[in-house]
Amino acid sequence: MLIEATRLPGVVIVTPNRFGDARGHFSEVWNRDTLRGHAIDIEFVQDNQSLSRDVGVVRGLHCQAPPRAQDKLVRVAQGAIFDVAVDVRRGSETYGQWVGVELSAENGRQLLVPRGFLHGFVTREPDTLVIYKCSDSYAPDTERPVFWADPDLAIDWGIDPAQAILSAKDAEAPAFAAFVTPFDEQELI
Numbered sequence: 001m002l003i004e005a006t007r008l009p010g011v012v013i014v015t016p017n018r019f020g021d022a023r024g025h026f027s028e029v030w031n032r033d034t035l036r037g038h039a040i041d042i043e044f045v046q047d048n049q050s051l052s053r054d055v056g057v058v059r060g061l062h063c064q065a066p067p068r069a070q071d072k073l074v075r076v077a078q079g080a081i082f083d084v085a086v087d088v089r090r091g092s093e094t095y096g097q098w099v100g101v102e103l104s105a106e107n108g109r110q111l112l113v114p115r116g117f118l119h120g121f122v123t124r125e126p127d128t129l130v131i132y133k134c135s136d137s138y139a140p141d142t143e144r145p146v147f148w149a150d151p152d153l154a155i156d157w158g159i160d161p162a163q164a165i166l167s168a169k170d171a172e173a174p175a176f177a178a179f180v181t182p183f184d185e186q187e188l189i
């Protein structure tokens with residue numbers, strides 16, 4: 001397993017070993033003890049799966065507020081996404097900064113998005129299947145969305161905003177300027 005840092009402390013790229021042979025390949029896409037060996041010790045309690053039919057589907061930016069904040073380990077079982085995390089931990093030197101990573105069934109890369117970060121992605125291929133582990137269960141009353149194309153965040157999604165395919169919820173999400181972070185310094189890693 002390869003663990004790579006990103007420019008946001010705590011957001012790391014996890015690439016499990018992949019064993020190829022004439023049939024295809026095998027990979028342990030999640031192993032608690034292997035992650036613990038890399039000082040990543042998170043108790044995941046829910047697996048999510050979303051299928052997005054078209055290129056340009058945007059899901060996010062989302063997070064759940066404490067005490068229901070979620071760490072997420074995101075992977076792509078089919079297709080490809082540009083996966084984004086935004087630091088919203090009060091007091092963080094990288095508050096409001098984002099990082100994006102191409103995750104695909106082909107590259108086998110996963111992104112660890114800790115609590116204290118907004119999460120979202122845009123699909124790069126049709127019929128993209130995203131599977132992600134969460135460290136707390138769904139608590140819709142605690143959701144704190146932010147508009148994906150907010151000019152203050154200036155995330156480079158690599159698509160024409162007019163072409164984005166969004167849920168009504170995401171299309172109407174509040175601006176980052178209106179976001180009062182529920183994450184305090186103790187979330188800092």
Ligand SMILES: Cc1cn([C@H]2C[C@H](O)[C@@H](COP(=O)(O)OP(=O)(O)O[C@H]3O[C@H](C)C(=O)[C@H](O)[C@H]3O)O2)c(=O)[nH]c1=O
Binds near residue numbers: 060
């Ligand atoms: C997240 C979630 C949703 N749902 C139900 C609620 C709706 O009836 C339906 C679709 O929910 P939503 O439109 O919020 O799904 P996404 O837009 O993919 O949201 C996710 O997108 C970004 C990328 C995230 O990181 C979050 O995990 C999550 O917010 O699934 C559940 O039953 N359980 C859940 O945990």
